[in-house]
Amino acid sequence: MEAQMSKFFESVGSFFSGGDNIPWCDRDIIAGCEREVAEAATEEQKNDSIMRLSWALVHSKQTDDVNRGIGMIEASLDKTTSPLQTREKLYLLAVGHYRNGNYVRSRQLADRCLEIQPDWRQASSLKKAIEDKIAKDGVIGIGIATTAVGLIVGGIAAALARKK
Numbered sequence: 001m002e003a004q005m006s007k008f009f010e011s012v013g014s015f016f017s018g019g020d021n022i023p024w025c026d027r028d029i030i031a032g033c034e035r036e037v038a039e040a041a042t043e044e045q046k047n048d049s050i051m052r053l054s055w056a057l058v059h060s061k062q063t064d065d066v067n068r069g070i071g072m073i074e075a076s077l078d079k080t081t082s083p084l085q086t087r088e089k090l091y092l093l094a095v096g097h098y099r100n101g102n103y104v105r106s107r108q109l110a111d112r113c114l115e116i117q118p119d120w121r122q123a124s125s126l127k128k129a130i131e132d133k134i135a136k137d138g139v140i141g142i143g144i145a146t147t148a149v150g151l152i153v154g155g156i157a158a159a160l161a162r163k164k
Contacts, residue, residue, distance in 0.1 A: 021125065022095060025059035050076065051088070058096035070096040087116040091123055098126065103134050 033053035040046035050072065057069025073089050073096070080086045094109035107130045113123035 022098070022129065023059055024061055025056045027060075027062075030056045030060060030065060054089075054092055058092050058099060060099075063100065066096050066099045070100075083116050087113050087120070087123075090116070091126070094123070094126055094130075098130055098133075103130050106130050107134075 030053070033049065033056045037046060037049040037053055040049045054069050054072045054076075057065045057072065060066055060069070070093060073093050077086070077089050077093075080089060090109050090113045094106045094113065097103075097106035097109065107127060110123050110127040110130060113120060114127070117123070
């Protein structure tokens with residue numbers, strides 16, 4: 001019984017906290033990636049460093065960093081030649097849009113990743129997190145709307161009770 005209660009409270013906590021498994025990145029890592037880009041000796045090293053920086057930016061807790069990462073990836077997407085690189089960049093874009101709360105766009109990008117590689121667990125996991133977030137936001141929205149309607153009906157009932 002205690003294990004069931006613990007599991008229940010854990011699920012409620014993860015419902016309200018977001019509960020996704022997407023990692024976060026802090027400013028120190030981003031700064032290190034920026035230095036790496038600046039110090040790159042060859043074009044290949046620079047491109048690899050830019051990909052690491054883009055990854056760090058879209059995984060940041062700072063909206064400005066996430067937006068910067070999205071911009072960098074979008075700018076480089078047209079120059080991508082291999083399906084693997086395209087898949088990676090689409091995934092990072094999906095993460096960035098997920099972090100910004102643009103779940104519809106994030107889901108579209110995750111679906112494109114899965115078109116390229118249907119069995120890719122990272123993209124599948126992200127898509128599940130997106131769908132869970134959309135469902136959670138819908139439940140919270142319904143709860144807020146129900147509460148608002150209840151307050152309005154209660155206010156009207158109280159006003160009518162005073163008039164009598």
